[in-house]
Each structure stands twice: as structure tokens, then as C-alpha cells.
Amino acid sequence: MNLSARMRNLLAAIAYFAVAGIAIAYFLINEKFEWIPESALELVREKDLLERPEAKRCADCHTAIYDSWKKSRHSISWTSKTYIEASENRSKEKCLACHIPESVKGEKPSPRMDRRDEGIYCVSCHFIDGKMNGPYDLVAPPHPTYRNPEYVRSNFCGSCHQKTFKEWQATKEEDTCQDCHMPRTRARLTQKMGLNLLHKKKWVGDHRFLHGEISEKDILMETSFQENFFNISLLNKTVPHGVPTADNGDPRLYLYIIFYNSEGEEVDRTKEILAPQQETALPFNKKVDFRYRLFDPVSRVNIELKYQPAWSKEKELVWEKTVQP
Numbered sequence: 001m002n003l004s005a006r007m008r009n010l011l012a013a014i015a016y017f018a019v020a021g022i023a024i025a026y027f028l029i030n031e032k033f034e035w036i037p038e039s040a041l042e043l044v045r046e047k048d049l050l051e052r053p054e055a056k057r058c059a060d061c062h063t064a065i066y067d068s069w070k071k072s073r074h075s076i077s078w079t080s081k082t083y084i085e086a087s088e089n090r091s092k093e094k095c096l097a098c099h100i101p102e103s104v105k106g107e108k109p110s111p112r113m114d115r116r117d118e119g120i121y122c123v124s125c126h127f128i129d130g131k132m133n134g135p136y137d138l139v140a141p142p143h144p145t146y147r148n149p150e151y152v153r154s155n156f157c158g159s160c161h162q163k164t165f166k167e168w169q170a171t172k173e174e175d176t177c178q179d180c181h182m183p184r185t186r187a188r189l190t191q192k193m194g195l196n197l198l199h200k201k202k203w204v205g206d207h208r209f210l211h212g213e214i215s216e217k218d219i220l221m222e223t224s225f226q227e228n229f230f231n232i233s234l235l236n237k238t239v240p241h242g243v244p245t246a247d248n249g250d251p252r253l254y255l256y257i258i259f260y261n262s263e264g265e266e267v268d269r270t271k272e273i274l275a276p277q278q279e280t281a282l283p284f285n286k287k288v289d290f291r292y293r294l295f296d297p298v299s300r301v302n303i304e305l306k307y308q309p310a311w312s313k314e315k316e317l318v319w320e321k322t323v324q325p
């Protein structure tokens with residue numbers, strides 16, 4: 001055998017061991033991680049991850065989840081303008097617990113002292129007793145993890161969304177907060193080169209904590225004219241909590257009703273405010289009736305439903321309808 005043939009054999013052997021090594025690592029990490037000794041994991045642990053680092057540090061690996069979280073209201077729970085106003089420039093002690101929580105464990109959290117600008121961040125929601133708690137039984141070489149079934153239960157969100165949780169519980173519906181507000185897609189938990197290939201895809205919940213959308217399929221309306229009365233009934237058919245719902249914010253639905261005569265002139269107008277702070281939010285699956293006396297002959301009624309989130313002064317149109325006697 002000449003030298004170059006030997007060289008080729010050696011390279012082939014190295015390539016073989018490398019591929020076999022990756023295959024074994026892949027097998028161990030995804031199928032038999034309980035075989036990996038703790039002492040081996042100790043060698044690759046990144047200790048600073050257990051010292052409550054900022055969210056950006058988690059983004060070194062969990063880049064996609066970080067980008068989503070950054071778009072969520074949770075990431076600005078301390079810096080939001082409307083929060084700063086409502087809490088009198090963040091001076092109210094009793095507001096801190098849910099807006100800058102130390103650690104979420106299924107009950108009202110305690111406030112934390114450090115990194116307040118991060119709001120409700122990765123560490124608040126995942127770091128308990130020295131481990132990253134989450135929905136999976138898995139091995140994460142850089143940090144210890146712990147499978148905690150609470151993460152897929154509404155109770156977890158109920159730690160802070162206490163009123164909404166009670167409303168949800170009373171409906172006895174099965175869909176959890178996460179089902180609707182963190183819909184899952186099949187993806188990698190990490191994007192760091194190398195790690196992403198060693199770990200299989202899993203279900204990942206959307207960390208934008210989506211607001212949720214309503215349309216005329218969710219809020220059903222019936223109207224009727226009855227002598228000199230006009231009736232409207234609204235039914236929240238699909239959302240298993242009040243619409244809107246809130247703990248401390250003041251989100252509102254506005255129902256604008258404008259009456260026109262046969263000449264097309266406005267003869268009267270009125271509005272309803274549907275808001276949790278006024279105890280007028282639309283409860284799940286229960287009709288709410290409104291009745292208006294007509295003083296002039298009416299030939300057309302225009303009805304608009306508009307929504308204003310807790311953090312905004314802008315109203316957006318949900319639907320608009322015109323009805324005639």
C-alpha cells in the first residue's frame with residue numbers, strides 16, 4: 001500500500017468514527033438520555049445559566065423562542081407606558097408581583113429585585129430550584145431541566161391571570177390557555193449550530209402569547225324590532241372567559257348603535273361599554289340583552305362593535321352591521 005492509499009484509509013476511518021460518534025450522540029440524546037452519566041454532563045454545563053441571566057443569554061440557543069417572546073406583552077410588563085401611568089410611576093408595591101415576578105409556581109408570585117426591565121422573562125417562568133422547568137422529559141447538555149406537568153395547564157397562567165382563570169374554570173371547557181394563546185408548531189427548541197441537529201424536533205408553544213381574535217362567528221348578534229322598541233342580544237359563543245377579560249387592565253368593547261329615519265337622517269344614537277372593570281364583559285355562552293325605546297320612526301339601524309385593548313387608546317372595528325325593521 002502506498003502512502004496516499006494509507007492516508008485515504010485513515011481518513012475513511014476517522015470519518016467512520018465521526019459519523020458513528022454523531023449517531024451514538026444522537027441516539028443517546030434523543031432516546032436514552034438517562035444513560036448519559038451526570039459526570040459527563042457536568043463537563044458541558046454552562047454554569048452562568050443558573051444565575052438568573054437576562055433573556056438575551058437564553059437566546060444564544062433558544063433564538064426563535066426569544067424572538068417571539070420579545071414581541072409579547074410579557075416582555076414589556078414593566079416598561080409599558082400604560083402600566084407606568086396606572087401604577088403611578090411604578091410606585092405601587094402591590095403591582096410588582098405579577099409584573100416583575102421572581103418565579104412562577106402556580107400561585108401569586110413574589111416580586112424580584114433584579115433585571116426589572118425584562119418584565120416577565122424566561123427565568124421568571126422557567127427557573128425553579130436550580131433547573132429549567134418545562135413540559136418535556138429531555139436532556140439539555142448546557143443546563144439541568146425538569147419535566148413539570150404544570151406548563152401545559154391553565155393553572156400556570158392563573159398564577160397571575162387570576163380573574164381570567166376563575167372565569168375559564170367556571171366554563172368547564174377543556175381547551176387550556178396555552179391551546180389558544182400559545183398554539184404549538186413542530187420545530188427545534190434551539191437554533192445554535194450543532195445543538196439544533198443533535199436534538200429532534202418537538203412541539204413548541206408560540207411565545208408571542210397571542211392576543212386572540214374575535215369575529216362575528218365568536219360574538220353572535222340577534223336583533224328585533226318590537227312596536228317602539230329595538231332589541232339586541234349578544235352571545236359570546238367561543239371564548240371560554242369574559243370578552244374582554246382582565247385582571248387589572250381596562251380592555252373594552254364598545255357597541256355603537258345609530259338610528260336613521262327613512263330620509264337617511266340620524267335620529268338617535270347610543271353606546272354600550274362592555275368591560276370587565278364595569279362587570280359588563282360578555283360571559284361565555286350566555287346571552288346578554290339590550291333594549292332601546294324608539295321615539296321616532298326608524299327605518300335603519302347601524303351597529304358597530306369596536307375593541308380597545310388595555311394598553312391602547314385606539315379602537316379597532318370587530319364588525320359592523322345594518323338592520324331594518
Ligand code: HEC
Binds near residue numbers: 077083159161247250
Ligand atoms: C395578580 C397579578 C397582578 C397584579 C398584582 C397586578 N397586575 Fe396588572 N396585569 C395582570 C395581568 C394578568 C394583566 C394582563 C391582563 C389584563 O389586561 O388585565 C395585567 C395588565 C395590566 C395593565 C394593562 C397592560 C398595560 O401594560 O397597560 C395595566 C395598566 C396594569 N396591569 C396595571 C396594574 C397596576 C397599576 C397594578 C397595581 C395596582 C397591577 N397591574 C397589579 C396581573 C396583575
Ligand code: HEC
Binds near residue numbers: 127132138141190
Ligand atoms: C448553550 C445552549 C443553551 C442555552 C444558552 C440555554 N439553553 Fe435551554 N436548552 C438547551 C437545549 C439543547 C435544550 C434541549 C433541546 C431539545 O431537547 O430539543 C434546552 C431545553 C430547555 C427547556 C425545556 C425543558 C423541558 O424539560 O421541557 C427550557 C425550559 C429551557 N431550555 C430554558 C432555558 C432558559 C430559560 C435559558 C436561559 C436562562 C436557556 N434555556 C438557555 C440549550 C440551551
Ligand code: HEC
Binds near residue numbers: 099161210251310
Ligand atoms: C407572572 C405573571 C404572569 C404569568 C405567569 C402569565 N402572565 Fe400573561 N400577562 C401578565 C401581565 C402582567 C400581562 C400584561 C403585560 C402588559 O401588557 O403590560 C400579561 C399579558 C398577557 C397577554 C396579552 C393580553 C393582551 O391584552 O393582549 C396574554 C394573551 C397572556 N398574558 C397570556 C398568558 C398565558 C397564556 C399564560 C400562561 C402560559 C400567561 N399569560 C402567564 C402576567 C402573567
Ligand code: HEC
Binds near residue numbers: 123182
Ligand atoms: C409567561 C411565562 C413564560 C415566559 C416568559 C417564557 N416561557 Fe417558555 N414556556 C412557557 C410555557 C407555559 C411553556 C409550555 C408551552 C407548551 O408547550 O404548551 C413553555 C415552553 C418552553 C420551552 C419548551 C418548548 C415548548 O414550547 O413547549 C422552552 C425551550 C422555553 N419555553 C424557553 C423559553 C425561553 C428561552 C424564554 C425567554 C425568551 C421563555 N421560554 C419565556 C412559559 C413561558
Ligand code: HEC
Binds near residue numbers: 157161164177238242
Ligand atoms: C378557546 C380559546 C381560548 C382559551 C381556552 C382562552 N382564551 Fe383568552 N382569548 C381568546 C380570544 C379569542 C381572545 C380575544 C377576545 C377577547 O378580547 O377577549 C382572548 C383574549 C384574552 C386576553 C386579552 C384580554 C382581552 O382583551 O380579553 C387575555 C389576557 C386572555 N385571553 C387570557 C387567557 C387565559 C389566562 C386563559 C386561560 C385561563 C385563556 N385566555 C383561555 C381565546 C381563548
